[in-house]
Amino acid sequence: MILxxxxxxxxxxxxxxxxxxxxxGTLTSPGRIVAIRxxxxxxxxxxxxxxxxxxxxxxxxxxxxxxxxxxxxAAPPEIIKIGLIITSxxxxxxxxxxxxx
Amino acid sequence: MADWYxxxxxxxDGQECFSTHLNQTYDADPDTIGMFRQRGCxxxxxxxxxFPAGLVANQLRVRVRQSTYVTxxxxxxxxxxxxxxxxxxPAFITPELGAWxxxxxxxxxxxxxxxxxxxxxxxxxxxxxxxxxxxxxGAGQDWPPTDCEAEALGPEQIRLTWFDCxxxxxxxxxxxxxxxxxxxxxxxxxxxxxxxLDATPQVRPARYYEYRVRAIFLSGPSSWCTSNPVLTxxxxxxxxxxxxxxxxxxxxxxxxxxxxxLGTYATCVLPLDGxxxxxxxxxxxxxxxxxxxxxxxxxxxxxxxxxxxVEAHLSGAWQLVIDTFPVPSDSSGRMFASAVFAxxxxxxxxxxxxWSGDVNFWRLIEIYAKAEGQATQYIVPLTIDKAAxxxxxxxHLAPGEVVKVDLxxxxxxxxxxxxxGENYPRCVVVNPLTHAYFGLYTDPGKIxxxxxxxxxxxxxKTLAGTGARNxxxxxxxxxxxxxxFCCWDEPGKVVRIDLYDFSDTTLTLASGDNRPWPVLxxxxxxxxxxxxxxxxxxxxxxxxxxxxxxSRLTLSAALETLSCxxxxxxxxxxxxxxxxxxxxxxxxxxxx
Numbered sequence: 001m002i003l004x005x006x007x008x009x010x011x012x013x014x015x016x017x018x019x020x021x022x023x024x025g026t027l028t029s030p031g032r033i034v035a036i037r038x039x040x041x042x043x044x045x046x047x048x049x050x051x052x053x054x055x056x057x058x059x060x061x062x063x064x065x066x067x068x069x070x071x072x073x074a075a076p077p078e079i080i081k082i083g084l085i086i087t088s089x090x091x092x093x094x095x096x097x098x099x100x101x
Numbered sequence: 102m103a104d105w106y107x108x109x110x111x112x113x114d115g116q117e118c119f120s121t122h123l124n125q126t127y128d129a130d131p132d133t134i135g136m137f138r139q140r141g142c143x144x145x146x147x148x149x150x151x152f153p154a155g156l157v158a159n160q161l162r163v164r165v166r167q168s169t170y171v172t173x174x175x176x177x178x179x180x181x182x183x184x185x186x187x188x189x190x191p192a193f194i195t196p197e198l199g200a201w202x203x204x205x206x207x208x209x210x211x212x213x214x215x216x217x218x219x220x221x222x223x224x225x226x227x228x229x230x231x232x233x234x235x236x237x238x239g240a241g242q243d244w245p246p247t248d249c250e251a252e253a254l255g256p257e258q259i260r261l262t263w264f265d266c267x268x269x270x271x272x273x274x275x276x277x278x279x280x281x282x283x284x285x286x287x288x289x290x291x292x293x294x295x296x297x298l299d300a301t302p303q304v305r306p307a308r309y310y311e312y313r314v315r316a317i318f319l320s321g322p323s324s325w326c327t328s329n330p331v332l333t334x335x336x337x338x339x340x341x342x343x344x345x346x347x348x349x350x351x352x353x354x355x356x357x358x359x360x361x362x363l364g365t366y367a368t369c370v371l372p373l374d375g376x377x378x379x380x381x382x383x384x385x386x387x388x389x390x391x392x393x394x395x396x397x398x399x400x401x402x403x404x405x406x407x408x409x410x411v412e413a414h415l416s417g418a419w420q421l422v423i424d425t426f427p428v429p430s431d432s433s434g435r436m437f438a439s440a441v442f443a444x445x446x447x448x449x450x451x452x453x454x455x456w457s458g459d460v461n462f463w464r465l466i467e468i469y470a471k472a473e474g475q476a477t478q479y480i481v482p483l484t485i486d487k488a489a490x491x492x493x494x495x496x497h498l499a500p501g502e503v504v505k506v507d508l509x510x511x512x513x514x515x516x517x518x519x520x521x522g523e524n525y526p527r528c529v530v531v532n533p534l535t536h537a538y539f540g541l542y543t544d545p546g547k548i549x550x551x552x553x554x555x556x557x558x559x560x561x562k563t564l565a566g567t568g569a570r571n572x573x574x575x576x577x578x579x580x581x582x583x584x585x586f587c588c589w590d591e592p593g594k595v596v597r598i599d600l601y602d603f604s605d606t607t608l609t610l611a612s613g614d615n616r617p618w619p620v621l622x623x624x625x626x627x628x629x630x631x632x633x634x635x636x637x638x639x640x641x642x643x644x645x646x647x648x649x650x651x652s653r654l655t656l657s658a659a660l661e662t663l664s665c666x667x668x669x670x671x672x673x674x675x676x677x678x679x680x681x682x683x684x685x686x687x688x689x690x691x692x693x
Contacts, residue, residue: 003684010678010686013619015667022667022676026684034684036676038669041688058483058494062508069485071494075478079494081511096511100390100476100494100504 004046007032012059014068021085025056025070032056033070035085035092045089053078053097067095076100104247104264105162105236108214109151148215149235157268158239159208161187162201163216165232175217178237180209201234211237240268245323246314251331254298256306259333261297263314263326270316270323280309281330289317306333339396339469342383342450375457377410382451383468390476390504390516392447396439398467399428407456409438413470414449416515417555444473446516476513477502482529484537486553493537493551499524501541501549505556515556523549523561528620530577530584532600540572540586548572548586548598560603567607569596574620576629578645585620585629593617593631593641597648608648614641619666621675626692632663632677639663640677640689660687 003010003024012025021044022036031054033047049056058071061084068082081096152158161178176188187206214235244266252260261275270292276284277299290297297312304310313327395413406427412419422440430436447470477496485492485508492506500523505515519526525542526549532538534553541547546569548562564570573589582601588594592610595617599605610617616634623630627646633639638656640663643649664680673693679685 001686001688003686005683007684008682009664009680010684011664011680013665013667013676013678015669015676017669017671022686024665024678024684024686027664027680036686038672038674057481057497060483060485060492062485062487064487065508067508069483069492071480071483073479073481073497076476077478077480077494077496079480079483079492079506098506098511098513100478100480100513 001036001041001043003034004043006048007034007046010034012056012070014059014061016061016063016084018063019084019086023059023061023068023084025059027055027057029054031070031072033068033082035089044085045092047082047092047094049080049094053080066091104240104266105238106152106156106158107234107236108149111147111149113147147232148213150213152212152214152237153241153244154212155241155244156211156237156239157208157241158211158237160203160205160238161214162203162234162236162238163232164201164234176204177215177217178206178211179213179215180206180211184215208239211239240266242269243267243318243320243323244316246273246316246326249312249314249326249328251310251312251328253310253331253333256334257301257304259299259304259310259312259331261299261312261314261328263295263328265293265295265316267316267318267323270318272317273314274317274322276313276325277303278311281311284313304333308333339471340385340389341467341469343386375455377408377455378453380412380451380453381465382449384449385447385470387512388514389447389470389472390513391444392442392470392472393444394439394441394471395422395447395450396437396467396469396471397423397452397465399436399438399465400434401428401430401436405456407454409452409454411438411440412451413440413442413445413447414451415442415445415447416517416557417446419451444516444518446514447472448514476516477504482526482539484529484531486531486533486537488533489553491553493529493531493553495526495529495539497525497527501526501539503537503539503551517551517556517558519549519558520561523547527573528575528586530575532577532579532582532584536600538575538577538584538598538600540575542571542573542589544570546570546572546586546588546596548584548596550603562598562603562605564596564605564607567594567596567605568609569594569605569607572596573616574618574631576620576622578622578624580624581645583645585622587617587620587631589616589618589634591615593633595620595629595631595643595648606648608643608650610641610650611653614639614650614653617641618664619677621666621668623668623670623673623691625670626673628692630666630668630675630689630691632666634662634664634680636661638677638679638687640675642692654689656687660685663687 009027010024011027020038024034026032030049035045055073056070060069072078083091085092174190188204246263249263273290311330313325316323408426411423413422428436479497480494481497482495490508496502500519503517507514526539527542528540539549546564550560552559571589572586575586577584584598586596592614595608597606617631619632621630629643631641638660640654642651662680663677665678668675675689
């Protein structure tokens with residue numbers, strides 16, 4: 001699979017086997033998160049973060065709570081909280097972030 | 102106090118003595134820079150002169166190197182016109198490389214220094230004795246100060262130092278100018294002073310300060326010695342606690358309410374029997390990560406001394422950081438107490454006092470804590486402990502750092518710094534509710550374990566002697582209680598850590614199995630899959646039961662440099678990301 005334009009250098013990944021999605025973070029500026037549906041191995045949505053939210057080396061998933069967390073390789077770094085796709089693609093959105101200052 | 106002075110001339114007494122010995126480079130070979138060379142029992146030597154006129158000296162220091170092994174040395178100074186022996190070295194000197202040897206003597210006006218060397222036994226031995234530096238310590242009549250240096254100790258404090266080069270000053274006048282404005286005298290010190298601390302309120306952050314110092318004599322002032330300009334740093338933030346008694350401490354011996362009319366933060370009447378008062382506790386609105394200092398400003402209403410203890414709740418544990426009597430005070434009766442400590446997370450401070458005697462009470466006017474720097478930078482490994490509800494983000498730093506984030510409040514709540522040499526965490530696995538293990542990109546490879554329960558560093562595993570280094574990826578087999586770390590190497594390696602006893606087993610992969618990065622464990626089927634950063638990309642399968650490499654899958658030429666991955670252990674597919682532009686994902690069927 002070739003990722004959508006701009007989604008270069010995948011560097012982090014997390015899987016939600018319960019709901020059937022794979023999430024990929026990119027080493028780009030700004031960072032991007034790609035949601036891939038496992039059943040047909042198709043990109044269903046790409047989340048483009050805002051400027052400064054770059055280089056998503058870190059990714060962790062909490063399927064039970066329904067959240068994905070990505071971190072930025074920056075100073076100061078940020079941790080961004082993203083909703084997982086449970087029933088709707090609209091749920092895959094940036095919910096919150098903290099800056100570790 | 103005095104400065105050090107070097108001579109400007111030297112004369113060799115002996116026929117084979119050939120050197121001026123002035124400001125030589127110490128590490129040079131004595132045979133090439135000159136020395137005096139003796140044969141037999143000669144007592145020839147070198148005499149130095151050209152010291153500042155009127156130098157009143159009381160110390161001589163020298164740096165020497167001896168290239169033969171036996172000698173005797175006599176050091177002399179010409180003090181008040183009379184040659185005086187000040188040191189005799191009987192034999193077998195072995196100079197310490199680069200060290201200064203200092204000899205003290207009664208002070209007087211010294212204008213020459215002499216050394217004579219001797220080989221005790223007659224013969225054809227040749228003595229090589231290199232003298233690299235020679236200096237006299239002293240001062241003079243009406244000499245101005247030298248080496249005036251200013252250094253910012255912080256946003257609100259500057260240290261000014263200078264050399265007192267005179268023996269008869271009545272004091273030193275110090276002038277200051279701010280932002281290159283006009284000079285103004287700020288103090289005249291006592292004689293023999295060489296240090297002045299300038300501090301708030303005169304010293305403010307982010308401004309230029311410059312000083313000049315001159316000695317005052319009965320005959321008048323000396324010339325000025327001007328310091329370097331110094332820019333005070335921007336003030337780091339100081340945080341005040343959000344509430345007092347937040348921890349529920351009772352303040353039974355006096356009022357504890359905040360007294361806004363007086364601007365005081367809390368007032369305490371101390372017990373009269375010498376016992377400690379109860380703790381007055383202060384809570385910060387948010388946890389201060391990387392806290393380095395707490396400071397308090399107090400006032401004893403009757404100007405009386407009392408005992409003070411302050412404890413800081415650092416990384417979840419109370420630590421006594423101030424225990425003092427009396428509390429230092431200034432001329433206006435304000436009392437200050439502060440403590441500096443290693444970077445820790447801070448959420449509470451508590452204070453108590455004691456006094457035995459008459460009625461005494463004190464007011465706590467200000468209480469602050471300072472957190473320095475950013476709460477880590479450049480996060481690479483990120484993981485969560487779902488069961489406990491915390492996220493752990495590690496900064497790719499030297500040494501490594503970890504910030505703990507509460508997932509409910511989505512706020513950072515604690516901070517931990519690894520030890521020296523525990524650098525660059527690149528990967529992490531979590532044993533839920535117990536430990537997190539960070540693989541470090543170091544040579545040899547290291548694994549740092551932290552306890553999730555109390556968020557403390559509990560172990561460091563150094564893979565010395567195994568060839569394992571540069572940990573890049575990791576995964577955990579919770580059922581088997583093993584953690585697996587891969588090494589960014591050619592060929593790569595896999596290190597299995599038994600989480601019961603922390604023993605290790607290292608598997609070196611086959612030739613061409615280079616630079617593994619993503620590590621995916623399928624505990625159900627008992628396999629581990631490694632994505633390789635190769636062109637084209639490759640995937641190596643390792644059997645967990647015996648840690649044996651089983652196979653390697655080479656991908657198509659269009660798929661290279663595998664850099665991340667995830668495994669669907671239910672449907673038995675592995676997914677690897679290829680660090681390419683555009684990015685690519687490859688789906689691979691794994692053992693079913």
